[in-house]
Amino acid sequence: MPKPSTSESLERTTRQLLGGLRLAVLAIAATVLLLPLSFIRHLHVYQPLWPQLLAYGTLLAVVAAESVLIVRHRAWPVIRWAALAAVFGAALLSRAFLPAGATVSAADWIFGALGWTAAILLLGRSLWYLVAFLAIHETCTVVKVLVTGPATSDVLLNLAAGSLGTIGYPLASGMAALALRRVAVAADRASQQAEQARTANAIEAEVHAHRQRRFADLYESAGPLLQALAERTIDLEATDAQHRCAVEAARMRRLFAETDTAADPLVHELTQSADVAGRKGVVVDLETRGIWPEMPVPIRRALTEPIVKAMSTAISEARITVVGTPGVVSVNVVADCAPVDTADGGSAVRVNSLSEDRFTWVEAQWTTTSSPP
Amino acid sequence: MDDNVITAVVIDDHEVIPVGIRVWCDEAKPPIRIVDHATKISAAWTGPGAQAHVVILDLGLQHGRQAFNELRRLNESRRHVVVFTQDASSKTAIKCIDLGALAYVTKNEGPQHLVAAIRAAAQGLSYTPPSLSGAIAADDDPNRPQLPPREIDALRAWCGSRSKSMAARSLGISVSTLETYIERARVRYASAGRPAPTKAALMARAIEDGLMGIEDLSANTSELDTKRIGAPDKPA
Structure with a gap:
């Protein structure tokens, strides 16, 4: 788990890594919703039409909102949960007014579109939210088929094949998001460690330079004395020489004292x-x-x-x-x-x-x- | 028995300290007579100690507890107290003179300052040894009396040099002027904080001697009184 102090940088890293996936999910959702035109092709089937228009508008609004948020590099605000409730409501509404036997048929446009719209809303959250939503969606679909639809083998096959696309693919995108989030945590930790290492190196270099400067001062005074001692050109019996040694000893002690962090x-x-x-x-x-x-x-x-x-x-x-x-x-x-x-x-x-x-x-x-x- | 001989009682929980003090006092000229010594404060109230001119009190009396209450009670009975202690902290020193001790001598300051302090205390006068002088100069309590810079300089030089003549020379003043500055600073402290009989006597003496004018003290105390409004936890 990331530490609280690193949450901001982690959020940034996650946003960077998840950006591409988010864009892909948006593109798929928009395509599913707009391109196959299954909705438009079946307009004559829907009696009445308004529940389908309302549901379609709701899902389209979510796609539009996501486009704006991506352009602005923003995450979904708290409104995410209201939007999720709205799209689920839209699905219930759409399904309620479908003609008998149309569930999981080509006319059931929301069967395929709902999963991707939910993926848009839940990509930034824990995978379990998406799993739960898709499970509820699938359960509702199965129940509807068993209760109202003719549970013929064709319909059941349709259900199985459709579920693969409507449940399986959005779920796969959610799992990809989870993997990316884990990568983000690791990447963030690594970048922080690198930052700490850089700081420590800089400090160490500065401390070393400081110490070098101070020792340079010492060499000027203690150096000649030590040399004289080594060459035995100094008379250690002389009071003056003893004093010079005493002073240099005190200086060295003082210098060593400077390096520790006393109060x-x-x-x-x-x-x-x-x-x-x-x-x-x-x-x-x-x-x-x-x-x-x-x-x-x-x-x-x-x-x-x-x-x-x-x-x-x-x-x-x-x-x-x-x-x-x-x-x-x-x-x-x-x-x-x-x-x-x-x-x-x-x-x-x-x-x-x-x-x-x-x-x-x-x-x-x-x-x-x-x-x- | 000579009535002029200064008498003192020693209260100290270390057996060896009164022995040392007795030797110093015997060697002093003229000698000071130690009439009693004990580890308990009762020796200052009963027996020969009750009549002693000076009470020499070790602050760390009772197993780590500091004898502030004992000091306050002695002062309330107009006894002259010299605090002689191991504790060199400035806060404790200031607190002791605030409670009315006439001198605060640390144990490593030796016989010279202790004997001088006992002699001054016997006459009801204060004595400010170098350590106490430094503690007053460096006091950073927001409610401290305001000291003029020359008094702080005098206190600091006395604390650093431990010689009044050298301190006076370094400041370009006479020894008596230096002593006046130190004494004035000390009296400012006497006029601040808790009222204590010995402190009142010090102030009265300072005014009598012309050391300070009454306006010096009243200016000082009124300033303090104003300040104390904001510091209710300091008892008046």
Whole structure:
């Protein structure tokens, strides 16, 4: 079964596939009704004439309506059921006023036409509606022949041969419609899967490109350091070298943190750099107050960068505080660390660094573009 | 016994916390005397605790239930309460000062802020440690008192730097001005929300000290009263 969310696209696919069959059924119904002219040839037989004209007009109206609907690419509205009742009524009327013994004869024009008219009305619905309608039609015909008609072997043969065309062929068209509807369901599902696959591919490509860009940034800073480590041209005993390693380690952690979908990327990145400092034996406390909007990655990086730098030189303790107030996001660290270059933040992020006794306070502040409420 | 010594009672369901607080208070200069400690609130109402200047109350008192009712009753009896808690959420902090707590100190803020809070509370004064300062600055409750930008800046700088002198330097103001801004913000909160004796005393003191004019507060409260019409679920 198709899911409700896909019903619209399924309907479209079904309409496309059933279009040809619908046209064929209309053509057959119109031909059956108009071309053999059995109705016109027997006008003198019908006494009175008006029930036959009324019935004929009803069926013709359905054929005409279907032509208009096909041209307009529309399905039958709810009026379908009223039309079905009308054509069945037309059949009862026509049959009631046929001369005795004329049932299933050449004069019984509606015997052949009714099935196709019903097929027009029921093609878009479950096959069982058409089956039921044709069964009722056939039952009525048989009953009429047995009750009123002379049930001679000729008449019974006529009935059997006629039924093949009047019941069998419309039924076959209904079964074709059923098969096409099943194909439509499968086609629709396949097209949706293809669509999903295309979307997933596009997302994956974008994520990959994004990751490449970020790793490119990392290669610029970590690359030379890793190379120096490999070539043993760096003195690992030197404090400066150790700090460079600590900073790059924190950067890498931050980069890896960017790839996962944490609830708050800013806090998550700070947690990662806090972990790095924690491994060096620095006691890190992280506190957040308030809320802040989602921010572009460059802003987030500008906010965390000074904090990461300060943390990398912290000796024993660091307190990170993030405060979000209307219009301002402030990221702070107080640590026994070296002062940080305040020109780091770029235009959007203001960095402030103050020292007192052995502690340094570094604040990176971003004034969000949205005005405070 | 010296009558000037500040006395306090500790209500905390962790046995080790009162021991730590007692050490901090003994080391404080001048020392603060812990007259009793217990896991049940009754120690603040009976025995030596009933006369203590300050009640140090752990919020997570009864198996996860927060002791808001206990805090409210203490305030109704004009007791000076310092909330000392593990719970660092801003909502809880704001609720405690709304119920009349003179200070809200989180357990990782250490002795420096707890001792300062106890000293202020003994005189019926508020103390705003960095965490509470951040909670007030970042409060986004639609019914919050309106704070001028300079007061929010002061609260944020104090919260981020944990040093009043550095915070004042970064804002280009003196430490006493910074303290005034923080205190004014705090008094605006005292004039908002539920009436509580300690809050009324804070407001009266602020006006006496010339910290705020009566018009500052009345403008603030009338604005709040208007707003509260739309928020009937917040008890007056």
